[in-house]
Amino acid sequence: QVQLQELGPGLVKPSETLSLTCTVSGVSVRSSYYYWSWIRQSPTKGLEWVGYIDDSEATKYNPSLESRATMSVDTSKNQFSLKLHSVTPADTAVYYCARVVNSGWHRWFDPWGQGTLVTVSS
Amino acid sequence: QSILTQPPSVSAAPGQKVTISCSGGSSNLGNNYVSWYQHLPGTAPKLLIYENNKRPSGVPDRFSGSKSGTSATLGITGLQAGDEGDYYCGTWDTGLNGGALFGGGTKLTVL
Numbered sequence: 054q055v056q057l058q059e060l061g062p063g064l065v066k067p068s069e070t071l072s073l074t075c076t077v078s079g080v081s082v083r084s085s086y087y088y089w090s091w092i093r094q095s096p097t098k099g100l101e102w103v104g105y106i107d108d109s110e111a112t113k114y115n116p117s118l119e120s121r122a123t124m125s126v127d128t129s130k131n132q133f134s135l136k137l138h139s140v141t142p143a144d145t146a147v148y149y150c151a152r153v154v155n156s157g158w159h160r161w162f163d164p165w166g167q168g169t170l171v172t173v174s175s
Numbered sequence: 176q177s178i179l180t181q182p183p184s185v186s187a188a189p190g191q192k193v194t195i196s197c198s199g200g201s202s203n204l205g206n207n208y209v210s211w212y213q214h215l216p217g218t219a220p221k222l223l224i225y226e227n228n229k230r231p232s233g234v235p236d237r238f239s240g241s242k243s244g245t246s247a248t249l250g251i252t253g254l255q256a257g258d259e260g261d262y263y264c265g266t267w268d269t270g271l272n273g274g275a276l277f278g279g280g281t282k283l284t285v286l
Contacts, residue, residue, distance in 0.1 A: 092275075099277065100220075101277070104274075159225065159267075160275075161222060161225040161226075162222065165220045165221070167219045
């Protein structure tokens with residue numbers, strides 16, 4: 054059974070860097086069939102895709118966040134991570150990590166982690 | 176405001192049927208499959224439908240999906256109290272963005 058679990062700081066000050074880690078169990082993050090993604094949800098914006106990292110460690114980000122987001126993979130720990138730089142209160146959200154299943158002509162998110170709330174405030 | 180448009184809320188009585196619509200454009204739903212996700216209070220979002228109308232193992236056949244052109248629909252029959260929550264459609268953009276898109280979500284209330 055594949056499971057994902059987010060770990061985050063809870064509270065981040067404006068202008069600082071938000072760092073999140075997702076620990077994956079039940080499948081290797083090196084698997085060729087899957088990508089790994091972050092999705093966030095705020096009360097004002099609903100679900101917003103942040104980005105993904107694929108099996109060759111290439112990344113793709115939401116254009117609205119591309120200048121501030123960095124994703125990476127740690128295969129030794131079977132984890133992947135997100136860093137979001139220069140955060141503002143608008144980045145306050147529940148952050149979910151999710152596996153991206155890639156069928157070749159379609160991709161979908163399954164499963165998702167439980168989510169971790171990150172609040173940006175001084 | 177989401178690029179994929181869903182009704183903010185729908186409601187129906189237990190045992191009844193409800194449909195949730197998702198409307199997009201030619202660069203997203205018009206050229207890509209749709210997925211549907213269920214988000215119940217206090218739980219992780221869960222995949223309900225992928226590739227327009229396929230159900231993952233474990234999802235009851237009370238849930239169904241369809242797509243035509245730039246619109247998609249999620250159907251739920253035999254409504255149960257446990258179905259109450261938020262439902263999101265999702266797809267990908269085939270333009271320069273090439274990223275994932277979600278609808279704004281629809282809150283289902285079981286009366």
